[in-house]
Amino acid sequence: MVACHLGGAPPLPPGSAPSCAVAAEHVRLLIGPERPRAAKIRDVLAARCDADRWSPEVRTCMVTTASLRKPQHCKAMLTMEQHEALDLALDALALRVSASRIPQVCNEYQTLLDRLGTCAAIPPQMHPVLVQTYRDILREWARRATPDATILAARCSAMADTLRKAVAPPCGW
Numbered sequence: 001m002v003a004c005h006l007g008g009a010p011p012l013p014p015g016s017a018p019s020c021a022v023a024a025e026h027v028r029l030l031i032g033p034e035r036p037r038a039a040k041i042r043d044v045l046a047a048r049c050d051a052d053r054w055s056p057e058v059r060t061c062m063v064t065t066a067s068l069r070k071p072q073h074c075k076a077m078l079t080m081e082q083h084e085a086l087d088l089a090l091d092a093l094a095l096r097v098s099a100s101r102i103p104q105v106c107n108e109y110q111t112l113l114d115r116l117g118t119c120a121a122i123p124p125q126m127h128p129v130l131v132q133t134y135r136d137i138l139r140e141w142a143r144r145a146t147p148d149a150t151i152l153a154a155r156c157s158a159m160a161d162t163l164r165k166a167v168a169p170p171c172g173w
Contacts, residue, residue, distance in 0.1 A: 017056030018063045020049030026063045037093075044089045052082040081117045084131045088113070091135055094142070102138070103153035109134065109160040116163070119171035134159070 018026075028042035049059065061074035075083060088110060092102060113134060117127050141152045167173070 018059045020046045020054065020059060023054075023059040023062035024049060026065070030065065030068050040093055041090070044093050045086075048082070048086045048089050052078075052085055054078065054082060080128065084128060085114060085117075088131060088135060091138055103149050103156060105153050105160065106138075106156035109156045109163070112160055112163050115173070116167060116171070119167060121170035121172075122167055130163070 024042045024046035027045055028038045031038040031041060033039075045062075048054075055077070058074055058077045061072050061077060065072045065074065075086070078086065092107075092110070113127070113131055116122065116130065137152075137155060141147050164173070
């Protein structure tokens with residue numbers, strides 16, 4: 001049985017798991033509600049949790065974490081695909097918080113990568129490599145003294161075109 005007390009909320013009924021929204025809100029409170037990024041991190045966690053259908057065990061782990069200094073390593077309970085999607089979303093958040101914005105074509109490429117994770121027609125090792133490559137490109141771009149969105153947009157556009165041509169037919173897109 002898990003009790004979840006957030007801001008005086010009643011405990012969860014026995015045998016039920018917290019919702020994605022409740023789990024993400026708990027993390028926001030652990031980060032510190034006064035910190036500007038806390039709400040944005042909560043929103044990313046809730047969105048990925050809902051979209052990727054995080055297990056009741058992961059959500060329960062999140063709400064039973066008492067301190068970020070003593071983590072329960074809930075993220076390690078995610079599947080590889082869920083973990084990658086969360087990392088990519090958090091990386092994108094970090095970049096959005098910076099002065100420059102990620103071009104829309106890069107968000108579209110990320111959507112293609114998400115879809116690729118569900119395609120059984122590609123080798124299983126291909127998806128994590130593409131996700132890591134994209135993450136590295138985003139980090140490299142964000143670390144520049146003056147990130148140029150047009151350069152990043154061109155790279156994302158080329159990667160999206162290449163990916164569509166390579167996997168659209170076998171994946172039935």
